Amino acid sequence: MILIVAEHSNGKLRKSALELAQAGRELARELDVEPVGLILGSGVQECASELARYLPRVRVVDDPALADIRADTWTTAITELAKDLPARVVFLSASRTGLSVGPRVAVRLGAPLLEDVTSLEVDGDSLAATRLAYLARVTERVRAGSLPAVVSVKPNVYALPAASETGSVEAAEISFGERDLRVTVGEKRKPAGGSVALEEASVVVSGGRGLGGAEGFATLVEPLAGLLGAGIAATRAVVDAGWRPYAEQVGQTGKTVAPELYLALGVSGAVQHLSGMNRSKVVVAINKDGDAPIFKAADYGIVGDVHKIVPELTEALREGKG
Amino acid sequence: MKIVAILKQVPDAEARLRDGADGVDLGGVTFVIDGMDEYGVEEALRLREGGADGEIVALALGPRRYEEAIRTALAMGVDRAIHVETDENLDPISQARVLASVIDGEGADLVFVGGKQADWDSSALGPAVAEALGWPHSDWTTRVEVRGGTLSVTHDADEGTEDLELPLPAVVTTQQGLNEPRYPTLPNIMKAKRKELRKSSLADAGGAEPFTRLLGQSLELRERRNVILTGDPSEAARELVRRLRDEAKVLAK
Amino acid sequence: MIDFSLSDEQKQIRSLARQFAREVIAPQAARFDREESFPEEITARAAELGLLNVGIPGSAGGLGLSMIDEVVIGEELAWGCMGIYSILMASELGVTPILIGGNAEQHERFLGRLSRGGGLAAFALSEPDNGSDAAAMKTRADFDGDDVVLNGTKMWITNGGIADLTVVFATYAPEERHRGVVAVVVEKGAAGLSHQKIYGKLGQRAAHTAELVFDGVRVPRANVLGEPGDGFRIAMRTLDRTRIPVAAGSVGVARRALDEATSYAGERHAFGQPIFDFQAIQFKLADMKIGIETARLQTWYAAWLVDSGLPHTEASAIAKTYASDIAFDAANEALHVHGGYGYVDEYPVAKLLRDVKLNQIYEGTNEIQRVVIARGLRNR
Numbered sequence: 001m002i003l004i005v006a007e008h009s010n011g012k013l014r015k016s017a018l019e020l021a022q023a024g025r026e027l028a029r030e031l032d033v034e035p036v037g038l039i040l041g042s043g044v045q046e047c048a049s050e051l052a053r054y055l056p057r058v059r060v061v062d063d064p065a066l067a068d069i070r071a072d073t074w075t076t077a078i079t080e081l082a083k084d085l086p087a088r089v090v091f092l093s094a095s096r097t098g099l100s101v102g103p104r105v106a107v108r109l110g111a112p113l114l115e116d117v118t119s120l121e122v123d124g125d126s127l128a129a130t131r132l133a134y135l136a137r138v139t140e141r142v143r144a145g146s147l148p149a150v151v152s153v154k155p156n157v158y159a160l161p162a163a164s165e166t167g168s169v170e171a172a173e174i175s176f177g178e179r180d181l182r183v184t185v186g187e188k189r190k191p192a193g194g195s196v197a198l199e200e201a202s203v204v205v206s207g208g209r210g211l212g213g214a215e216g217f218a219t220l221v222e223p224l225a226g227l228l229g230a231g232i233a234a235t236r237a238v239v240d241a242g243w244r245p246y247a248e249q250v251g252q253t254g255k256t257v258a259p260e261l262y263l264a265l266g267v268s269g270a271v272q273h274l275s276g277m278n279r280s281k282v283v284v285a286i287n288k289d290g291d292a293p294i295f296k297a298a299d300y301g302i303v304g305d306v307h308k309i310v311p312e313l314t315e316a317l318r319e320g321k322g
Numbered sequence: 323m324k325i326v327a328i329l330k331q332v333p334d335a336e337a338r339l340r341d342g343a344d345g346v347d348l349g350g351v352t353f354v355i356d357g358m359d360e361y362g363v364e365e366a367l368r369l370r371e372g373g374a375d376g377e378i379v380a381l382a383l384g385p386r387r388y389e390e391a392i393r394t395a396l397a398m399g400v401d402r403a404i405h406v407e408t409d410e411n412l413d414p415i416s417q418a419r420v421l422a423s424v425i426d427g428e429g430a431d432l433v434f435v436g437g438k439q440a441d442w443d444s445s446a447l448g449p450a451v452a453e454a455l456g457w458p459h460s461d462w463t464t465r466v467e468v469r470g471g472t473l474s475v476t477h478d479a480d481e482g483t484e485d486l487e488l489p490l491p492a493v494v495t496t497q498q499g500l501n502e503p504r505y506p507t508l509p510n511i512m513k514a515k516r517k518e519l520r521k522s523s524l525a526d527a528g529g530a531e532p533f534t535r536l537l538g539q540s541l542e543l544r545e546r547r548n549v550i551l552t553g554d555p556s557e558a559a560r561e562l563v564r565r566l567r568d569e570a571k572v573l574a575k
Numbered sequence: 576m577i578d579f580s581l582s583d584e585q586k587q588i589r590s591l592a593r594q595f596a597r598e599v600i601a602p603q604a605a606r607f608d609r610e611e612s613f614p615e616e617i618t619a620r621a622a623e624l625g626l627l628n629v630g631i632p633g634s635a636g637g638l639g640l641s642m643i644d645e646v647v648i649g650e651e652l653a654w655g656c657m658g659i660y661s662i663l664m665a666s667e668l669g670v671t672p673i674l675i676g677g678n679a680e681q682h683e684r685f686l687g688r689l690s691r692g693g694g695l696a697a698f699a700l701s702e703p704d705n706g707s708d709a710a711a712m713k714t715r716a717d718f719d720g721d722d723v724v725l726n727g728t729k730m731w732i733t734n735g736g737i738a739d740l741t742v743v744f745a746t747y748a749p750e751e752r753h754r755g756v757v758a759v760v761v762e763k764g765a766a767g768l769s770h771q772k773i774y775g776k777l778g779q780r781a782a783h784t785a786e787l788v789f790d791g792v793r794v795p796r797a798n799v800l801g802e803p804g805d806g807f808r809i810a811m812r813t814l815d816r817t818r819i820p821v822a823a824g825s826v827g828v829a830r831r832a833l834d835e836a837t838s839y840a841g842e843r844h845a846f847g848q849p850i851f852d853f854q855a856i857q858f859k860l861a862d863m864k865i866g867i868e869t870a871r872l873q874t875w876y877a878a879w880l881v882d883s884g885l886p887h888t889e890a891s892a893i894a895k896t897y898a899s900d901i902a903f904d905a906a907n908e909a910l911h912v913h914g915g916y917g918y919v920d921e922y923p924v925a926k927l928l929r930d931v932k933l934n935q936i937y938e939g940t941n942e943i944q945r946v947v948i949a950r951g952l953r954n955r
Contacts, residue, residue, distance in 0.1 A: 009481060069479065071449065072458060096480045100461045103450035106415050112533035113415050115446050128537060133443050137339055138346050141537040142413075183458045186485035197480065203572075236498075246464070246499045247478060252335055252440065253357065253498040261572040272335050278544060282570045284562065290550075291842050291916075299547040300565055302558045312559035317573075354590070393587050505594060508625025508638055511587045 002028045002035045003087035004055065005078055007097060008047040015155070015200045016093040021054040022161040023120065023153050024091045030122045036085060037167070040077055042067035045169075052167035059172045068185035069097050075104040077174045082109060084172075087148055089127065094152040095199065102152045112144040114151045118279075127151070135252050135275035155200050156258045198248065201231030204259045206250060206277070208235040210266020210287055210306055214243040220265060220310040227317055233257065235273050251276035266306045269294025286310065323376040323468070323490075325366040326425050327400065328435040328447065330356040331384060331391035335440065345539030355391035357503075358436025360398075361496035364503040365466055366434055367399045374468055376431075377401050381424060383417055385409050389519070396514035397506030403519045404428075406527060413534040414442070418450030420527045425455060431490050432473070437462050437497040448495035459493040460486050464500050579875070585647055588640075592651035595624065600655030607659065607781035608926055611774055613737070614659055614781050622693030626652070627663055628670050628686075634679075635686035642816070642878035646823035650871070653827030654834075657930040658779035660824050662695070665733035665782070668817045668938070669696025672742045672758055676800035676809040685740055685760055694739030694763075699729040699787055700810055706731070707943045709744070710753040710807060714789060716745035718803070721796050723759050725767075725789040731937070735785030736770025739763050743789070744806050756806030760798040767792040778929030814938055815888045816881055818895035821938050822874040825898035826867055828931045832902070832909035833863040835924050839913055850912070859908045866901030873897055889951050892944040899934035899941060906931050 004024040006017035021037065028035035037051040037058035048060035061077050078101065082090050090105060092098035094116040106113035114120070117129035118139075128143045129151065198204065205225040207217050217232070225232050234244040236251055250257055252272040258279035265286050267273065274297050277283070285298035286309050295301040302309055333339065333351045340347040366378045380395040380403040382388045392403045404424060412420070425433055433455075435448045445461065452459035464483070465476035473488045478497075506514070524530050549565070551558045567573040581589065599617060607614045621627050629645055631637025640648075645667070653660040673685050673696075689696060705711045714727025725745055735741070741761045748755030761768060770785040800809055837860055840851035850856050877894040880887035906927040910917035917924045935941045 007480070071461075075453070096462060096478060099445045100449050100459075103415065103418070103446035103448075104453040106446075106533075107418060107450050107453035113413070113446055113450075114534065115414075115444055131443070132542065133441065133539070134333065134339060134346065135335060135440055136443060137542055138539050139542045140345070140539040143535045143537050145531075145533050145535060179456075182489050183460075184487040186487060188479070188482060188484040190482040247482065249498075256443075261566065261570075275335075278542070282566070282572045283546065284566070291839070293842065295550070296548065296842070297546060299549065299570060300562055301548070301550045302555075302562065303550060303552075304555060304558070308555040309559055312555045313562060316556075316559045316563045390583065390586060393583055394590070397587055397591075505591055505624055506587065507623065508588060508591065508629070508640075511584060511591065512638060514587070515584055 001033050001085045001087050002031070002089045002091060003038055003078070003082050003085060004035055004091045005038045005040070005098070006047070006051050007093055007095060008039065008041065008044065011046055013047055013050050014093070014095075014197070015160070016095055017051070018054065018160050019155060019158040020091055020093050020153055021051065022158045025055070025161060027089065027120060027122070031088065033088060036087070038078065038081060040066050040074060048169045052165065052169050053163040054161045054165055056165050056167040058167050058169045060169060061172050061174050063174065063176070065176050065181060070183050070185065071100050071104055072180045072183060073176055074101045075108060076176060076180045078105050079108045080174055081172060082148065089148060090150045092150070092152045094154045098152045102150050106150040109148060109150065111148045111150055112146065114142060114144055114149060116152055116154050118154050118157050120151060120153070132279070135272070136256060136278055137275060154258065156202065198231040198233060198250070198255055199257055201257070202260045203228045203230035203263070204233050204250075204257050204261070204277070204280070205230045205263045205265065206233035206235070206267055207238060207244070207265050208267030209237045209241070210268070211238070212266075212307075216266070216306070217244060220306060224263070224310060224314045224317075227314060230263075231257070231259070233277075235267055235270075264294050264298070265310055267294050268292045269297055323374050323432065324428060324430045325369065325376065325378045326381050326428060326430040326433045327359065327362045327366050327378065327395065328421060328433065328451070329359045329363070329380055329382040329388070329391050329395055330436065330439050330441065331382070331388045332356045332440040339541060341541050345536065346541070353387055353390065355394045356436050356440050358438055358440065358497060360503040361498065361500045362434025362436060362494070363395050363398050363400060364501045365496060367504070368501060369466070369468060379404060379428060379430070381421060382406070383408065383412070383420055392519060393514055394506055396517045396519070397511040398504060399510060402517055404522055405519060406522045406524065408524050410524065410530070410532070411536060412530055412532050414444050414446035415450050415533045416530045418447060418454045420524060420530050421451050422454035423527045424522070425451070432468070433491075433493045435493065435495055437495040445495070448493050452493035455491070455493070457491050457493055458488045459495065460488060461495040462497050463494050464497065466494060466500065581647065585644060588644060589647050589651060591624065592626065592648040593654075595621070595626065596651050596655030600652065600659050604656035604659060604781065605920070605923065605926065607656070609920070611776075611780045613783045614662070617659060618662055618695070619693070621663060627693060628666055628689050628696070630667055630670055630674065631686045631690045632674070632682070635682045636690035637686065642819060642881040643875065645820055646874050646878045649820045649823035650827040650830070653824035654831045656781060657824055657828050657927075657934070658781035660827070661733055661779050661782040664817070664820050664824060665697060666695040666738070667820060668698040668813065669734070669738060669740060669742055671813040671817055672698065672800055672809045673760065675812050676758055676805060680797075681760070681800065689739060692739065695734045695737065697732055697734040697738035697741040698813070699732045699735065699741050699743045701729065701731050703728055703730045703786070707940055709810065710756070712744065712746050712756065713749070714743070714745040716747045716757045716759065718747065718796070722793045723757070723796055723799060725759070725761070725792040725794070727789050729787040729789070731773070732785050732787050733782050735783070735787045736772070737783055741787070742800070744810050747803060753807035754804055756810070757803040758800040758806040758809045759794055760800065761792060761794055765792050765794060777932060778926065779933050815891050818891045818938050818944075819874060819877045819881065821934055822870065822877065822891070822894035822898035825902035825931060825934045826871045826874055828927055828934070829863060829867045829870065829898075829902040829905035832905040832924065832927050833860065833867060835922070835927070836860060836863065836909035836912040856912060859912060863905040863908060866905055870894070870898035870901050889948055892947045895938065896941045896944040896948075899931065902931045903928070903935055
């Protein structure tokens with residue numbers, strides 16, 4: 001069986017969880033096994049029901065101990081259920097949570113880890129995956145030595161599945177020990193600004209030093225992102241200058257995004273930044289310096305002043321004119 | 323308190339990579355200490371400067387060339403180093419087992435490791451080492467405070483930042499924002515020569531079996547359209563919207 | 576035995592200097608050039624890291640780096656900004672005569688102070704009316720009891736007036752020409768010492784260059800390096816050595832020129848292809864590379880002679896002349912590769928050309944170097 005660990009937020013499945021269900025369904029068909037969804041949390045029956053529209057079978061651990069996401073509790077719950085099924089593959093999203101929990105599950109199961117993969121296929125009696133390396137400048141193929149294996153899947157790679165199932169939801173009990181509860185979660189702070197999770201956004205509007213200051217984000221980036229339902233991103237220079245929070249930084253030392261559309265406004269395109277966004281499907285660059293490296297990494301470019309072009313672009317999008 | 327800082331040596335971000343016969347050709351590439359790991363070295367030094375007694379040990383698992391990265395850490399102020407020298411290409415899970423056995427032998431209380439490695443684009447090493455040791459971990463950490471036997475941190479989660487309290491011993495993965503790593507000063511570079519750099523082998527650590535195998539690598543080339551749109555701002559903007567909708571099909575009609 | 580490899584430690588030193596040049600010097604170089612202001616924070620930072628006055632020996636509290644170490648560092652720092660490197664280089668130039676001519680007490684008193692306090696040194700030889708013909712100097716040194724009294728004007732002095740210590744060359748017997756020269760250490764703030772910063776330089780505008788005026792400046796005789804009459808020899812031996820860092824700095828500038836030209840040639844398109852693909856551009860880049868590699872070899876060779884205690888006058892003259900000439904050409908060609916953009920200050924190449932012109936002039940013009948080289952031929 002395949003165990004699919006679906007993440008959720010505010011009582012709803014995350015987009016990456018649906019993509020994961022799709023990835024799991026595809027692989028389950030190839031391996032001719034059943035895909036089983038897993039929901040971990042507290043008060044998460046609705047999420048489990050939602051997941052059952054995409055998968056034939058869903059297990060849910062609804063426990064106050066899971067109210068906060070903690071690597072220790074998640075590792076224990078996933079490992080025990082994986083053993084119980086038994087799962088040949090454990091699927092996680094390559095979100096911060098999935099990247100944190102996946103390696104622990106792999107070590108505890110004594111299983112190989114295929115991390116942050118962009119494609120996956122059956123290879124003999126095991127799995128082979130494609131993933132990125134060297135700051136996303138290299139694609140590599142990696143084979144898991146044996147099954148079971150733990151796989152984390154990069155967001156925005158798999159399509160969303162059709163809600164074609166009426167699966168069953170079964171409760172599961174995990175008894176957490178003292179060790180699972182040793183970490184205490186304190187205050188949580190949501191990022192200011194973009195309400196869309198950056199790694200999952202299908203459109204990202206990104207700003208560089210060419211915006212001239214924090215007000216450039218307020219007057220140019222935020223309205224455009226709001227209109228497109230886009231995530232907001234920034235370059236390192238912008239974050240270093242204190243115009244935007246670190247959570248929005250894309251690049252080597254920040255997040256990696258691969259949306260359908262990446263709009264780079266006043267971004268010069270240093271290699272460190274490109275490594276965080278060069279998997280985007282379509283890239284648009286607007287910059288006054290026609291020789292900026294970003295244009296080489298762009299599908300469409302406009303050479304000119306962002307302060308003049310972006311308001312026009314926002315207006316054109318709002319009107320839906322072409 | 324004994325602190326271990328795990329190090330990797332990776333190609334400089336500016337380095338030009340080439341396709342080679344067996345994957346990426348790293349010949350002629352400049353290697354540097356992974357910037358993500360430098361935050362860990364710096365944090366260890368700051369904890370000590372802030373009054374935490376004890377030793378800081380750099381630990382690296384990799385080929386001989388890693389010595390340069392280790393020397394950098396020694397020159398930054400780390401007390402001594404252990405280099406498990408191997409040319410084997412081990413995945414992070416098998417690396418974690420080796421590193422955990424060395425850390426266990428050292429009796430460390432706190433381990434720092436970079437949040438994401440610039441060669442494999444992997445963030446698995448920290449959590450995997452923690453699991454192999456049976457310790458808790460904090461990933462993507464931007465603040466670290468030691469309060470007695472407890473570690474108080476701030477880290478990035480999927481939906482913003484959160485504070486955690488972890489009992490020691492623990493593993494912390496580091497990232498930008500935690501601190502500003504110092505330069506190794508010239509006098510410290512000279513002193514580093516006399517610091518202990520202990521060599522060890524995989525066999526000393528009980529051996530290692532890889533869990534995954536690399537089948538191939540190729541440079542990620544993505545063809546871009548490279549269309550430059552001209553005209554006044556309004557015309558160019560409208561043309562862009564048209565192309566995004568009709569040509570690239572990333573906007574709904 | 577020939578060995579061109581650097582030790583692990585030298586590689587560490589190089590990567591420190593490279594990182595410092597890339598992250599600290601280069602991003603601010605244009606501003607100091609434009610403002611003609613002194614980059615005090617950068618030199619203070621360099622001092623903290625140990626990149627200032629690296630030649631001071633361990634016995635005087637310094638690091639006692641070799642000349643090879645110094646040129647490895649120099650190439651990297653000059654890549655960031657030749658003008659800023661000149662500040663550090665000129666300090667080394669001020670330290671060297673004390674190293675060569677000073678006694679143990681002077682090493683401790685002067686060099687010990689520099690290595691502990693991180694101050695700059697300066698070297699004052701040229702005058703308004705003479706540069707290459709140093710023996711024709713007019714600045715007077717008169718012995719008066721336990722003091723030496725200085726009167727006159729020194730010109731083009733890098734760090735002049737802001738240095739903690741300045742080694743001044745003056746004549747006490749003009750008719751004796753070079754045999755009548757004394758080298759004496761003057762401390763900052765000495766009564767009668769004043770300076771005038773020189774504005775409007777073509778390049779190396781971050782470096783503080785000044786006219787120094789000595790109006791009855793009185794210093795103790797204990798500040799005289801060697802014996803009176805040793806001054807000229809100390810100056811020449813100093814320059815034989817310190818020309819090598821000028822060569823190293825030139826290699827650094829040439830390397831920067833090549834880096835800038837290569838990256839621009841890869842980005843700039845003409846006739847449907849990157850201009851890198853045109854042979855006319857490739858030949859320019861290849862010539863720059865040839866110049867850089869050969870100039871570095873000669874620079875390292877001259878440095879190795881110094882470290883080996885072997886005669887190095889000719890080798891350092893060749894290194895300085897050749898490296899500064901190829902660097903000037905490299906900057907000139909890099910500017911040309913940039914076309915119109917090379918001619919404005921938005922790109923760093925125009926500054927490279929303005930900066931590196933001085934490398935052909937200071938610490939002995941390239942013409943004087945050729946005279947030195949030719950003199951060796953005649954004597955054979």
